[in-house]
Amino acid sequence: MRIAVDGMGGDNAPAVVVEGVAEALKRLPGVQIALVGNEKAMLPFLKKFHIAKNPQLTVVHTEQVVNMDDPSVAAIRSKKDSSITVAATLVSEGKADAVVSAGHTGAAVTATKIRMKMLPGVDRPAIAIIMPATQGPFILLDAGANIDCKPMHLAQFAVMGEAFARLAFSTLRPRIGLLSVGEEDVKGNDLTKETFKILSDMPLNFIGNVEGNTLFNKAADVVVCDGFVGNVLLKATEGMARASMYWLKEALSKNPIRKTGAILMKSAFRELKEIGDAEEYGGARLLGVNGICVIGHGSSSPRAIRNAIRVAEESVKFGINKNITEAIAEAGISAG
Amino acid sequence: MRIAVDGMGGDNAPAVVVEGVAEALKRLPGVQIALVGNEKAMLPFLKKFHIAKNPQLTVVHTEQVVNMDDPSVAAIRSKKDSSITVAATLVSEGKADAVVSAGHTGAAVTATKIRMKMLPGVDRPAIAIIMPATQGPFILLDAGANIDCKPMHLAQFAVMGEAFARLAFSTLRPRIGLLSVGEEDVKGNDLTKETFKILSDMPLNFIGNVEGNTLFNKAADVVVCDGFVGNVLLKATEGMARASMYWLKEALSKNPIRKTGAILMKSAFRELKEIGDAEEYGGARLLGVNGICVIGHGSSSPRAIRNAIRVAEESVKFGINKNITEAIAEAGISAG
Incomplete structure (x- = not known):
C-alpha cells in the first residue's frame, strides 16, 4: 500500500x-x-x-x-x-x-x-467527520465540501454516510437523520423539506429530522446536512469545547481549595480532553x-x-x- | 408598565x-x-x-x-x-x-x-439571543424566526442587532460579523456572499465574515445569520454543553481520589454551569x-x-x- x-x-x-x-x-x-x-x-x-x-x-x-x-x-x-x-x-x-x-x-x-x-x-463529494456523542460517536456529512447543495446531493450524502457507518460502527442498519430545526417533516428550510421527501422513499433506515440539541446524545448514526451548515456546526462545537475548557480552568484556579481539587483530578481532565479530540479521529474522509x-x-x-x-x-x-x-x-x- | x-x-x-x-x-x-x-x-x-x-x-x-x-x-x-x-x-x-x-x-x-x-x-422579525463567549457575551441573530432568508433580510438583522448591542453592551460601535465558513469575502454560500457586499456598503462597523471556531472568543459583538443556521447553532452548542457536563461527571466519578477532588470543586462546577445558563439570560428578544x-x-x-x-x-x-x-x-x- x-x-x-x-x-x-x-x-x-x-x-x-x-x-x-x-x-x-x-x-x-x-x-x-x-x-x-x-x-x-x-x-x-x-x-x-x-x-x-x-x-x-x-x-x-x-x-x-x-x-x-x-x-x-x-x-x-x-x-x-x-x-x-x-x-x-x-x-x-x-x-x-x-x-x-x-x-x-x-x-x-x-x-x-x-x-x-x-x-x-x-455528483458531489462530501466531507464526513466522526463526532463524539454521549452514547458513542456519529458521522456528520457534509462538513464543508459543498456550500450550496440540492436535495439530491443530500440524498447521495445519506447513502455514502450509511456505507461509511456500516464499516465504521459495524452496524447493519445505521440510523440516518436529517439535520433540521424541528422534528416534524414540515419543519426546516426548502432544502431540508425536499430532502425529507426523497429520503423517506429510499431504502434507508431514515429516522427523520434531528435537531442540534439531541445530536450529542447520538440521535442518529449518520447526520446529513449541506456543507455550509455542517462546517458552521463543526467549527462552532470546536470553539464551544475550547471555550468550555477555558472556563473550567478559570473556575478551578480561583482559590487554593479548588486548585487542590484540580490536582486530584488531573487525569480526569486529560480523559475529558481526549473525548473531543479531533486529532485522535485523524481527519475527515472525503467520500x-x-x-x-x-x-x-x-x-x-x-x-x-x-x-x-x-x-x-x-x-x-x-x-x-x-x-x-x-x-x-x-x-x-x-x-x- | x-x-x-x-x-x-x-x-x-x-x-x-x-x-x-x-x-x-x-x-x-x-x-x-x-x-x-x-x-x-x-x-x-x-x-x-x-x-x-x-x-x-x-x-x-x-x-x-x-x-x-x-x-x-x-x-x-x-x-x-x-x-x-x-x-x-x-x-x-x-x-x-x-x-x-x-x-x-x-x-x-x-x-x-x-x-x-x-x-x-x-420586513422580517429576527430572534436575537445573547450567548456567552470567553471575552464577554455576544448577540446572535436570527436564531430561528426566518428559515429561508434573502440578503436584504440579513442586512436588516445586522442593523437591528447593532441597535440591540449598543443598549445591551453599552458600546457605541458594536462589531458586526457575518457567520460564514471562511474569513475571506469569497468564502460562503450565495446568501452570505451577497450579504457581505451589502453590509460592506452600509454605515456599520462591519468586520467581515466570522467562523464558528472564533465565535466563542467574542470574534464580534453581533453575529448575523439566517434563522436555519442560527437555530442549528444555538441548539447544537446547547447540546454540546450538556454532553460536556455529562462527560465531566462521568470522568469525575471513576475513582475515590477524583470524587474527593470533585467535592473540593463543587462551587466551581456551579459557576461553570451558570456561564452557559440560558435561563439566566431570560429568553430571546424578537426584534x-x-x-x-x-x-x-x-x-x-x-x-x-x-x-x-x-x-x-x-x-x-x-x-x-x-x-x-x-x-x-x-x-x-x-x-x-
Missing part, C-alpha cells in the same frame, strides 16, 4: 507534516509513503526526523503550493504542479492508493474531483471521489498527520468505495 | 408559567401582569402560588391554545382566541407594553407579526415587530419565565424599537 502525503499542506508545513510522516512510518511498517512537495524545503526536516533515507519513503518534488487564501478552483487550474494536485494525480494514475492533506480544504476537494474523478452515480482522500485540519499537529495517514490506510483496507458505489446504484438516485 | 404573559405557552404550562409569574410579581413591584390563558386551568396554580388576588395581576381568559406540533401560520389564522394571539393583541391595542411566551416559537412570531405589525422599514416580544424556551422553568418577564420590562424601558426604527431609516435598506 502506498499513501501520497501533501507535504506542503497546513499552517506549519512542511515541518509538522514531515514529523507526522516520520511517526507514521514507525507505526505502519507495511505502508509506503510518497511525500509530495518542495524537496529543498522538506530536506532539513527529513534529516531532522531521520527519514531522509527511509526505504518506506519516496519524495516527489513539486514547485508550487496552494496558499490558504487562494480561491480553490482557480488555484487548481493554474497551479498544475502544486503538491495537492500532484498527490491526487499519483492516485489517479494508480501510483498511490490514497492521498492525505492538511492544506486548503477547497483545493483538496477540487484537485481530487478533477484528478481522481467521482465514483459512478455520485464520493474515486480513491481515498483524507483531509486534516490546517492546524494539524504531527500526531494529527500521523493519525490521518492511519485513517487513510484503514480506508484503503475497508474498501469503502466499493460499498458506496453499490449502495448508490441500488438507491438509484444519481442526479445525473 | 404592563406585560402580557402567555399562560398556556410551554411544555409545562400553565403550572410553570404561573409559578414564574408569581416570582416576577415579587421582584418587579412596578410591573402589572396580564396573564392570558384558560382561567379554569390556571386557577389551581394561581391559588397554589398565592397570586389569585394579587393587585398587580389581571387574568385574561382565552379558550384556545396553540399546540407545539401545530403549523404556526395555520394555527394563528384558525385559533383567533388562542392565548398567544390574545396576548399580542393586548400590545397592539395599547393595553400592554410587551408580550412574553414560552410556547410555540413560530406561533409567537406569526401572532406578533400579524397583530403588532412590523416596525417601519423592517423588528412593533412592540416588545420575549420568547422563552419550551422547557422554561419558573426561573426562566421570571427572567423573561424581567427582560421584557428592561426592553420596554430601553426603548429599543425607537433605536431600531431610526437605524433602519438611516441605513435606507428597506426591502420593501
Whole structure:
C-alpha cells in the first residue's frame, strides 16, 4: 500500500507534516509513503526526523503550493504542479492508493474531483467527520465540501454516510437523520423539506429530522446536512469545547481549595480532553471521489498527520468505495 | 408598565408559567401582569402560588391554545382566541407594553407579526439571543424566526442587532460579523456572499465574515445569520454543553481520589454551569415587530419565565424599537 502525503499542506508545513510522516512510518511498517512537495524545503526536516533515507519513503518534488487564501478552483487550474494536485494525480494514475492533506480544504476537494474523478452515480463529494456523542460517536456529512447543495446531493450524502457507518460502527442498519430545526417533516428550510421527501422513499433506515440539541446524545448514526451548515456546526462545537475548557480552568484556579481539587483530578481532565479530540479521529474522509482522500485540519499537529495517514490506510483496507458505489446504484438516485 | 404573559405557552404550562409569574410579581413591584390563558386551568396554580388576588395581576381568559406540533401560520389564522394571539393583541391595542411566551416559537412570531405589525422599514422579525463567549457575551441573530432568508433580510438583522448591542453592551460601535465558513469575502454560500457586499456598503462597523471556531472568543459583538443556521447553532452548542457536563461527571466519578477532588470543586462546577445558563439570560428578544416580544424556551422553568418577564420590562424601558426604527431609516435598506 502506498499513501501520497501533501507535504506542503497546513499552517506549519512542511515541518509538522514531515514529523507526522516520520511517526507514521514507525507505526505502519507495511505502508509506503510518497511525500509530495518542495524537496529543498522538506530536506532539513527529513534529516531532522531521520527519514531522509527511509526505504518506506519516496519524495516527489513539486514547485508550487496552494496558499490558504487562494480561491480553490482557480488555484487548481493554474497551479498544475502544486503538491495537492500532484498527490491526487499519483492516485489517479494508480501510483498511490490514497492521498492525505492538511492544506486548503477547497483545493483538496477540487484537485481530487478533477484528478481522481467521482465514483459512478455520485455528483458531489462530501466531507464526513466522526463526532463524539454521549452514547458513542456519529458521522456528520457534509462538513464543508459543498456550500450550496440540492436535495439530491443530500440524498447521495445519506447513502455514502450509511456505507461509511456500516464499516465504521459495524452496524447493519445505521440510523440516518436529517439535520433540521424541528422534528416534524414540515419543519426546516426548502432544502431540508425536499430532502425529507426523497429520503423517506429510499431504502434507508431514515429516522427523520434531528435537531442540534439531541445530536450529542447520538440521535442518529449518520447526520446529513449541506456543507455550509455542517462546517458552521463543526467549527462552532470546536470553539464551544475550547471555550468550555477555558472556563473550567478559570473556575478551578480561583482559590487554593479548588486548585487542590484540580490536582486530584488531573487525569480526569486529560480523559475529558481526549473525548473531543479531533486529532485522535485523524481527519475527515472525503467520500464520493474515486480513491481515498483524507483531509486534516490546517492546524494539524504531527500526531494529527500521523493519525490521518492511519485513517487513510484503514480506508484503503475497508474498501469503502466499493460499498458506496453499490449502495448508490441500488438507491438509484444519481442526479445525473 | 404592563406585560402580557402567555399562560398556556410551554411544555409545562400553565403550572410553570404561573409559578414564574408569581416570582416576577415579587421582584418587579412596578410591573402589572396580564396573564392570558384558560382561567379554569390556571386557577389551581394561581391559588397554589398565592397570586389569585394579587393587585398587580389581571387574568385574561382565552379558550384556545396553540399546540407545539401545530403549523404556526395555520394555527394563528384558525385559533383567533388562542392565548398567544390574545396576548399580542393586548400590545397592539395599547393595553400592554410587551408580550412574553414560552410556547410555540413560530406561533409567537406569526401572532406578533400579524397583530403588532412590523416596525417601519423592517420586513422580517429576527430572534436575537445573547450567548456567552470567553471575552464577554455576544448577540446572535436570527436564531430561528426566518428559515429561508434573502440578503436584504440579513442586512436588516445586522442593523437591528447593532441597535440591540449598543443598549445591551453599552458600546457605541458594536462589531458586526457575518457567520460564514471562511474569513475571506469569497468564502460562503450565495446568501452570505451577497450579504457581505451589502453590509460592506452600509454605515456599520462591519468586520467581515466570522467562523464558528472564533465565535466563542467574542470574534464580534453581533453575529448575523439566517434563522436555519442560527437555530442549528444555538441548539447544537446547547447540546454540546450538556454532553460536556455529562462527560465531566462521568470522568469525575471513576475513582475515590477524583470524587474527593470533585467535592473540593463543587462551587466551581456551579459557576461553570451558570456561564452557559440560558435561563439566566431570560429568553430571546424578537426584534423588528412593533412592540416588545420575549420568547422563552419550551422547557422554561419558573426561573426562566421570571427572567423573561424581567427582560421584557428592561426592553420596554430601553426603548429599543425607537433605536431600531431610526437605524433602519438611516441605513435606507428597506426591502420593501
